[in-house]
Amino acid sequence: MATDAALSTDLITLDVDADGIATLWINQPNKQVNTISEATLTAFEEAIDAMERDPTIRAGVFISGKDASFIVGADLDMIKTFASPADVRALSRRAHALIRRVQTLGKPTVAAINGPAMGGGLEMALGCTYRIATTHAKTKLALPEVQLGLLPGGGGTQHLPRLVGIQQALTMMLTGKNIYPKKAQRIGLVDALIHPPGLHRAAKEAARQLADGTRTPQHAEQSFTDRVLESNTVSRRIIYQQAGERTKKRTHGNYPAPPKIIECVKVGMEDGLEAGLDLEARYFGDLVFTPESKALVSLFFAKQDAEKNPLKDHAQPVREIGVLGAGLMGAGIAQVSAENGVDVVIKDQNLERAAGGRKHVWDGVHKKTTKGILSNFEEDVIVERVVPVDDYAPLQAADVVIEAVPENLDLKRQVLADTEAVIRDDAVFASNTSSIPIAEIAAEAEHPERVLGMHYFSPVPQIPLLELIVTEQTSNAAVATAYDAGLTQGKTVIVVNDGPGFYTTRILALYMNEALLLLEEGADIEQGDAAMEQWGFPMGPFELFDLVGIDVAAKITEIMGARLGGGDYQISDRAADLAAANLLGQKTNLGFYAYEANNGDTEQGDLNEDVYRFFGGADRTSMDPDTIQQRLGLMMVNAAVRCLEDGILRSPTDGDLGAVFGLGFPPFRGGPFRYVDHEGAAGIVMKLERLTEAHGPRYAPSSLLREHAAAGTSFHR
Numbered sequence: 108m109a110t111d112a113a114l115s116t117d118l119i120t121l122d123v124d125a126d127g128i129a130t131l132w133i134n135q136p137n138k139q140v141n142t143i144s145e146a147t148l149t150a151f152e153e154a155i156d157a158m159e160r161d162p163t164i165r166a167g168v169f170i171s172g173k174d175a176s177f178i179v180g181a182d183l184d185m186i187k188t189f190a191s192p193a194d195v196r197a198l199s200r201r202a203h204a205l206i207r208r209v210q211t212l213g214k215p216t217v218a219a220i221n222g223p224a225m226g227g228g229l230e231m232a233l234g235c236t237y238r239i240a241t242t243h244a245k246t247k248l249a250l251p252e253v254q255l256g257l258l259p260g261g262g263g264t265q266h267l268p269r270l271v272g273i274q275q276a277l278t279m280m281l282t283g284k285n286i287y288p289k290k291a292q293r294i295g296l297v298d299a300l301i302h303p304p305g306l307h308r309a310a311k312e313a314a315r316q317l318a319d320g321t322r323t324p325q326h327a328e329q330s331f332t333d334r335v336l337e338s339n340t341v342s343r344r345i346i347y348q349q350a351g352e353r354t355k356k357r358t359h360g361n362y363p364a365p366p367k368i369i370e371c372v373k374v375g376m377e378d379g380l381e382a383g384l385d386l387e388a389r390y391f392g393d394l395v396f397t398p399e400s401k402a403l404v405s406l407f408f409a410k411q412d413a414e415k416n417p418l419k420d421h422a423q424p425v426r427e428i429g430v431l432g433a434g435l436m437g438a439g440i441a442q443v444s445a446e447n448g449v450d451v452v453i454k455d456q457n458l459e460r461a462a463g464g465r466k467h468v469w470d471g472v473h474k475k476t477t478k479g480i481l482s483n484f485e486e487d488v489i490v491e492r493v494v495p496v497d498d499y500a501p502l503q504a505a506d507v508v509i510e511a512v513p514e515n516l517d518l519k520r521q522v523l524a525d526t527e528a529v530i531r532d533d534a535v536f537a538s539n540t541s542s543i544p545i546a547e548i549a550a551e552a553e554h555p556e557r558v559l560g561m562h563y564f565s566p567v568p569q570i571p572l573l574e575l576i577v578t579e580q581t582s583n584a585a586v587a588t589a590y591d592a593g594l595t596q597g598k599t600v601i602v603v604n605d606g607p608g609f610y611t612t613r614i615l616a617l618y619m620n621e622a623l624l625l626l627e628e629g630a631d632i633e634q635g636d637a638a639m640e641q642w643g644f645p646m647g648p649f650e651l652f653d654l655v656g657i658d659v660a661a662k663i664t665e666i667m668g669a670r671l672g673g674g675d676y677q678i679s680d681r682a683a684d685l686a687a688a689n690l691l692g693q694k695t696n697l698g699f700y701a702y703e704a705n706n707g708d709t710e711q712g713d714l715n716e717d718v719y720r721f722f723g724g725a726d727r728t729s730m731d732p733d734t735i736q737q738r739l740g741l742m743m744v745n746a747a748v749r750c751l752e753d754g755i756l757r758s759p760t761d762g763d764l765g766a767v768f769g770l771g772f773p774p775f776r777g778g779p780f781r782y783v784d785h786e787g788a789a790g791i792v793m794k795l796e797r798l799t800e801a802h803g804p805r806y807a808p809s810s811l812l813r814e815h816a817a818a819g820t821s822f823h824r
Contacts, residue, residue, distance in 0.1 A: 114157055118150035120172070121157055127165035127318070128311050129158060134172030141171055143227030143261070144182035148201055151231070155208050166314035167212075169235065170219040170307060175245045177220045178228025183255075183404060192392030195260070199388035202227065202261035206234035215317035219310035221303055224248045230261035233270060237313055237324050238297040241306050242288050244485060248296055251283035253364050255407060256400030256775065260391035264371035265383040271295050272329050273337050273372060277350045280368050289479035295327030340377060347373045359641045361775050364394055398785055402777030405823070406767060409760045413599050418587035423533055425449060425592045429505035431522055433464025433495070436539060437511035439567025442468045443596040445492040446568075452494050452501045461495030468493050471568055499529045507592045509561055511539040514662050519548050527553050535585045535592075537561035541659075542612045542666040545605045546578045556582040561589055562609060563598075564769050565655065572769035573598035578605045599768050601761040603750075607670035608663075610755050610762065611769045614746040614779075616667045617805075619660060621742045622648035623679035625735065626719075629728035632699055633714055635739075638732035642740055643773025649699040650711070652682070653692030661686040676805050684721050738802070741795055743772070745809055747779035751822075752811040759822035780822040788815035 114121050120132040131154050135141050158164050171177045189195050209216055209231075218224075218232035220240040229248050232238050240246050250259045250267065258264060259280060268276035271294050279286065291297045301309045316322035329337070336342045347369055354365040367390040375383020394400050416422060428444045430437045433455040441451045441464060455461040469490050476486045494501070502508055508530055510522050519538055526536055536558050538548050549558035560576030573593040577586055586602065593600040603610045625635060636647020652660055661682035668678040685691075685698070692698030693709050701712040719725045747766060750756045756765075763778020776782040783791050792813055798806035808816075815821065 114150070114153055116146075116150040116153055118147060119154050121154060123161070123164055124311070126315060127163050128314050129161075129164045129167040130307070130311065131167055131169050132172045133169065133178065139173070140176045140223075141173055141178045141228070142180060142182040143178060143202075143231070144185045145198065147182075148198075148205060151205055152208075155205070155212065158212060158214060164214060165318040166215045166217070168217045168219055168307070168310045168314050169231070170310060171221065173222070175243055175303070176222035177218075177224040178231060179223050180226030180228055180251070181260075183407060186395060186404070189395065192389075192396060194392075195395045196388045196392035199260040199391045200384075202230070203384050203388065206230065206262050206266070209234040215314060217310045217314045217317070219306050220246060220248070220297065221306050222246055226250060226252055226259065226263075227261045230259060230263045230266070233263065233266040236317055237299075237322075239299045239301060239306070239310050239313060240288050240291060240297040241303040242300055242482070243303045244481065246288050247285040248291050249283060249285045250280050251285075253281060253362070253368065254283040254403065256362060256364050256397060256403040257394045258364050258368045258371065258387065258391055260387060262384060262387070264368060264387045265375040265380055268372050268376060270326070272333055273343065273346055273376060274333060274350075277346070277369065277372060280372075281350065281354055281365050287478070287480045293327060298324050298326070343373075343376065359643070361643050361773065362399055363397055364400075367394065399775040402775055402781055402785070405777055405781060406763065406774060409764050410599050410768070412760070413601060413764055414594060416587060416590045416594060416600075418583050418590065421583045421587035422591040423506060423535075423584065423588045425506045425588060425595055427452065427505050428592065429454065429502040429508035429526075429530075430464075430511060431455075431508065431526070432511035432513075432539075433461045433467075434511065435467065436563060436565060436567060437509075438464040438467030439471070439565065440509055440511060440539070440563055440596075441465075441493050442471045442568055443598070444592075445489045446472065447595050447597055448492075449592075449595060450492050450494075452496055452505060454496050454499065454502070456497065458495060458497040461497055465490070465493045465495045499525050502526060502529050503531065505530060505534055507535045507537060507589060509537045509539055511563075514540060514542065514659070514666070516543055516547060519543065520551055523548060523552055523558065533557075533584070535559070535588050537589055539563055542608050542616070542663045544607060545576050545581075549578060549580070555580045557585045559585055559589055560605070560609065561593070562611065564611075570769065571597075571599045572611070572765060573600045574609060574611055574765060574769065575600060575602045576605055576609045577602060599764060601765050602757060603761065603765070604755050604757070606750075606753065606755045608667050610747075610750050611765050612663060613667070613671075613750060613755070614743050614766065615770050616663055617671075617676075617746045618739055618743040619648050619652065620664065620676075620679055621739055622652075623681050623722075624677060625730070625738065626722040627679060627681065629723065629726070630730045630735070631727040632718070634730060634732070635735055638735040639739055641732060642736040643776060645771045648739065653698035653700055653702070653711075656692050656694055657682055657698050658686040658691050675807070677803060681721050685718065688721075690715070690718060737794060738798065741791065741798065742806070743770075744779040744782060744791065745795055745806070745812065748783070748812045749809045751780075752809050783812070783815070784821040784823055788812055788821070789819070792816040 122130045133141050215236040218235040218238045222245045250263045252259050275294050371387045374386050427450040430441045430453045433453050441453045444451050453464045472486050472489050475481045538560050545560045549555040552558050559581045562574040564570035632649050639647045690698050693702050696702045702709050747762050756762045759780035762780050766772035766778050767774050792808045795806050795808040
């Protein structure tokens with residue numbers, strides 16, 4: 108109907124029906140998603156002005172005009188333009204005032220959420236009277252600012268705990284994890300769920316009933332225990348203290364945002380909303396300018412850029428993928444493919460093994476179903492996309508074939524030959540090798556131009572990186588098609604040139620080799636792991652040995668040692684000794700640590716002290732954590748720079764992405780190259796020279812690092 112509430116903005120369109128229910132369509136032009144920017148806030152302010160002016164409007168519905176996307180959060184390009192914390196605080200206070208206006212509008216409002224409602228998008232929804240979300244697979248709600256070194260700056264630290272309770276809110280904000288529709292309703296984050304096609308109609312009906320007084324928001328009840336814990340100042344103090352202790356244990360104090368989030372919640376709940384909002388704005392402004400946030404934001408933009416295929420025009424459609432090898436790696440590749448709509452043929456030596464791979468896929472998908480992320484129907488659809496076979500003929504329809512067979516050159520060449528006999532001329536063959544040069548695998552191929560490496564990381568569904576390895580013969584069409592396949596699987600993709608260990612395996616192998624050398628010198632296993640976790644890695648090197656498999660590490664060491672050995676490197680053979688003794692790590696429940704199964708998961712137990720017999724005996728020397736961190740961390744950093752120097756890496760940005768998203772290099776440090784820039788190349792060179800004097804030429808600074816040190820330049824502009 109006609110209304111005097113027309114808007115001048117093109118970011119929000121206002122429609123009012125005959126019953127006075129306004130629909131505010133949020134739809135940023137020329138953007139795939141909606142974000143919160145200064146222009147967005149202006150548009151919302153104008154929309155609220157219009158709703159206040161028009162007496163015929165009784166209620167409003169905020170809904171996105173984008174397909175399966177509500178508002179994905181703040182526009183980080185905007186954040187980068189701010190010159191001072193004061194600028195950021197002003198933006199935060201403006202968002203606070205806008206949400207307060209929505210809350211005191213005197214007319215009920217409904218947030219109709221389909222797809223992601225993240226960060227500032229969720230904060231806008233928190234200001235509404237009522238929230239209804241769809242059961243779409245892409246619908247998720249989160250305040251993920253902590254993952255960028257920030258805290259929610261639009262009132263999230265204050266409005267979320269008042270809606271879902273302090274403990275639930277702290278968990279969401281301190282982890283940044285997604286909340287999916289069923290859980291969102293269960294904890295009271297949303298009031299109702301609906302199938303996507305009915306969202307607008309249901310939201311308008313809810314708004315109409317709220318305006319009529321026939322419906323009131325029915326928030327989920329907290330458990331009795333939670334109500335008691337959050338009911339008084341003394342018990343709430345315990346919640347804040349425990350949250351701080353858990354956070355410090357997880358982050359080792361490396362991230363400044365989490366303790367500030369806890370303090371904002373505490374001040375807001377104990378001293379009042381206005382005090383909490385004021386502190387939130389002040390801390391938000393401070394955090395934007397911390398080195399940790401700058402590093403994390405740089406990774407965010409690099410990851411965004413990696414999600415664009417630079418050779419898109421050369422790519423062939425990827426509708427079906429063939430996977431050779433139905434072990435955990437092959438099954439993981441099959442799972443991420445099938446979950447994203449790609450048909451999969453998974454082959455092994457016999458049908459029983461191939462079916463076992465399909466069972467692994469079901470196990471992985473079913474965990475998401477039990478968590479409410481997927482419906483039973485979606486689970487069935489995904490698993491049905493995976494077809495187990497025991498011969499090569501069904502690969503004829505595959506657009507990309509990925510082998511995930513054991514790390515043996517002759518075996519990989521044979522698999523390639525057998526595959527080439529049946530696949531189409533335009534199909535791509537990829538090896539998931541972790542260390543063998545692709546040129547060696549493709550040396551006898553009929554079509555080496557369509558052979559490349561697609562290096563995944565275990566466990567495949569959880570590790571976001573995909574490393575594409577190309578030879579001088581690999582065609583642009585093969586690279587482009589493999590890149591598209593990786594993007595379809597939800598991976599962050601980097602492209603590197605062929606060479607021993609490529610990029611990630613090369614720098615990881617030298618890092619883990621140095622950990623073994625430390626043990627040979629008398630270092631303590633648990634001290635070594637603790638030191639590197641304190642430095643920012645998600646786990647220590649010896650825990651990583653057990654996770655990857657000590658036999659796998661031994662094989663990689665064998666391959667890498669043959670190619671990188673000699674005067675400059677001291678290669679330990681202790682991993683092979685451990686593997687020969689069947690100390691393989693988690694797969695045999697015994698490695699550097701003991702393990703036991705618990706409800707399908709593997710839990711780490713005590714240190715396996717018997718392993719010290721391979722490293723000179725049980726007498727250990729206490730080593731300074733800083734020494735351990737420098738020796739292991741700088742070994743990886745120097746190796747990364749050498750990969751750029753040798754032409755394996757194509758850019759420092761790829762090096763940072765690969766190390767962080769594939770190997771767990773501390774994200775708050777931004778990656779090896781961002782870390783050098785922050786510390787200064789001259790300082791890194793000085794430390795490496797000292798290590799060279801103490802431990803030999805394997806620590807000699809790379810020529811490229813010396814160049815930057817001499818010139819006072821950085822890897823990133």
